[in-house]
Amino acid sequence: MPVKVKTYLQERGVKPSMQRVAVMHYLLNYFTHPTVDEIHSDLSKSMPTLSKTTVYNTLKVLVENGAALQLTIDEKNTRYDGNTHPHAHFICLGCGKVHDVEGVDLEAVTKTNHNGLQITETQVYYKGYCQECQKK
C-alpha cells in the first residue's frame, strides 16, 4: 500500500471510521468497478456487522469528497471506481464487465466551448463486446 488509507481519507476531508477505511481500501485494491452489493458482500466476510446502509452512506461521502467515482454505465446497478484519475469506461454487453479505457483525452473532450455551461465532471462510456465475448 503506497499511502495508508486512513491518511488518504483524511487528506480528502473524510473522517476515517473503520467502515470507511474498509470501503476505501477495497476500492483502492480492486478496480473491478464494483456494485454496492459486491462491496458489501465481500467486506461482510471480514466485517460481519457491516450494514449495507453504511456502504451506501460511505460511498456517498467518498463521491462527494472526490475519493471515488460513481458510474452509471450499467443500467442495472450503480458502480464505483476508486481510480479518480479521469478516464473512460467500457461495458461489455455480453459479460457485463466494466473496463477502463485508456488513451481517451477527457481534457480535450471537455475543453470544447459549451455555451457557458460550467462543467464539473465528464463521463465517457463505451458499450459493445470485449475480445472474449466477440468469439462466441
Added chain:
Amino acid sequence: MPVKVKTYLQERGVKPSMQRVAVMHYLLNYFTHPTVDEIHSDLSKSMPTLSKTTVYNTLKVLVENGAALQLTIDEKNTRYDGNTHPHAHFICLGCGKVHDVEGVDLEAVTKTNHNGLQITETQVYYKGYCQECQKK
C-alpha cells in the same frame, strides 16, 4: 412533420401501433430527454387508457431498433431521446435539466484504438451547472 411517424417506424422495422406512434411522435417533437413518467403522464391526457407498461415496452422496442436513445446521465431516472444522431449530453446539477451538447466529435472520441474492443455505442455525459443555475 417532415415524415409521417408511421412511416418513420416502419422504415426502422417497428410495427406502428397507435401507442408506438404516440410515443415516437412525442420523442420527435419534445427533445426534453423525458423520463418514462413524463412521457406517460403527458400522453395520458389524450390517451387515457395508455398504460405505463406499454410505455416501457415501447421504449424498449424503439431503443432496440435504433429509433431512440436511452440515457443514463440521470441517476434517478432513465431518460430517452428521439434524436438518434450521435451527440453529447449535459445535466445540470442545479435544476436537473438535460441538454444536448453540440460540437463534440463523438466519431473522433470513438475512433481511438481500444485494444480489440468492439464498440457499438458511445455516450458522453457532462455534469455541472447551466447558465441559469450559475447565477444563484
Added chain:
DNA sequence: AAACAAAAATGAAATGATTACAACTTGAAA
C-alpha cells in the same frame, strides 16, 4: 365476413435498488 393466430396492450403484483428513519454506538472534547 367469420374464424383463427400472433402480436401488442393492459393492470396488478412482484422485484430489487435505494432512501428514510429511529435507535444505538463511538470517539473526541470539555
Added chain:
DNA sequence: TTTCAAGTTGTAATCATTTCATTTTTGTTT
C-alpha cells in the same frame, strides 16, 4: 466521566422497473 455530535445499524418505506396472466387488436386464412 459526562456530553454531544457524528457515524452505524436494521427495519421499513419508496419508487422505478419487470413479470405475468388476461384481454384486445391486428392481419390472415377460410
